Amino acid sequence: MTPVPSNWPADYHSHTRLCKHASGEPRDYARAARQRGLPELATTDHGPTPLNYDPLHRMEMEQFPEYLGGVRAAQREEPGFVLLGIEADYFESCESFMADWLAAQPFDLVLGSIHYLSPPAPDRSEFKPLWNFGGIRGTWKRYFELVGKLADSGLYDIVGHLDMLKRNGSRLADKELRECALPALDRIAAAGMAIEINTSGLRHAVKEIYPSPLLLSWARERGIPIVFGSDAHQPDQVGSAFEQAVRLARESGYTDSLRFRGRVAARVPFDAASGAHGPC
Numbered sequence: 001m002t003p004v005p006s007n008w009p010a011d012y013h014s015h016t017r018l019c020k021h022a023s024g025e026p027r028d029y030a031r032a033a034r035q036r037g038l039p040e041l042a043t044t045d046h047g048p049t050p051l052n053y054d055p056l057h058r059m060e061m062e063q064f065p066e067y068l069g070g071v072r073a074a075q076r077e078e079p080g081f082v083l084l085g086i087e088a089d090y091f092e093s094c095e096s097f098m099a100d101w102l103a104a105q106p107f108d109l110v111l112g113s114i115h116y117l118s119p120p121a122p123d124r125s126e127f128k129p130l131w132n133f134g135g136i137r138g139t140w141k142r143y144f145e146l147v148g149k150l151a152d153s154g155l156y157d158i159v160g161h162l163d164m165l166k167r168n169g170s171r172l173a174d175k176e177l178r179e180c181a182l183p184a185l186d187r188i189a190a191a192g193m194a195i196e197i198n199t200s201g202l203r204h205a206v207k208e209i210y211p212s213p214l215l216l217s218w219a220r221e222r223g224i225p226i227v228f229g230s231d232a233h234q235p236d237q238v239g240s241a242f243e244q245a246v247r248l249a250r251e252s253g254y255t256d257s258l259r260f261r262g263r264v265a266a267r268v269p270f271d272a273a274s275g276a277h278g279p280c
């Protein structure tokens with residue numbers, strides 16, 4: 001694992017064995033982040049949902065105390081280094097549950113992610129979440145409508161992997177993407193939310209960071225802040241391809257990213273090249 005330069009952005013997206021499709025404990029991810037020289041790690045495993053919503057890819061509600069214990073253990077080992085986060089799904093009708101449950105937990109940050117366009121069957125064993133919803137255009141339109149609703153809910157801090165719909169390579173022409181995506185980006189900006197630059201797309205068939213350079217430039221135009229995430233499902237993926245992520249951010253005009261404590265954000269400059277503080 002290659003150490004990175006100083007003043008690197010934090011990794012705000014990592015999982016644990018509790019979601020049933022990742023491995024390792026929070027402390028394993030924290031150790032990997034420390035080894036890489038990252039300034040901070042957020043554990044953001046797939047949070048529990050009511051109504052038996054996709055139980056095969058997330059912790060059970062009764063496992064949440066175990067999750068909390070794992071993060072607290074990592075925090076004791078790496079004081080001031082590990083944040084308690086969660087990747088909470090957004091889906092229609094989730095709002096009342098999420099409003100109560102998220103507010104009751106001592107989270108440092110909450111990623112809001114869309115993994116399905118309609119509720120998955122409870123016994124679904126495959127994780128093919130997003131596509132096949134009335135053709136490519138209909139699917140993207142539906143997806144960004146849900147992103148807009150996620151933003152409007154005001155329940156989350158950061159939109160996770162903004163265009164993960166492209167995961168299998170399905171893409172829209174720029175003009176159609178603009179029509180679908182800009183209203184959602186406007187709602188993200190209005191909600192005061194951040195978006196995540198998520199490098200897991202480089203590990204998927206699409207081989208591209210989420211979001212695309214074009215989407216990120218539109219986010220930048222709207223003043224939407226960013227965080228960085230590897231979406232690590234095993235400890236050796238922590239901080240993966242952050243060099244590319246930082247380059248993408250800088251090319252889009254970003255010079256800082258958000259750091260969170262207790263769901264309150266602060267802007268922190270990143271500088272991949274020199275470790276210097278502040279935009280130049």
Ligand SMILES: [Zn+2]
Pocket residue numbers: 015019021046233
């Ligand atoms: Zn996952």
Ligand SMILES: [Zn+2]
Pocket residue numbers: 087113115160161
């Ligand atoms: Zn996700």
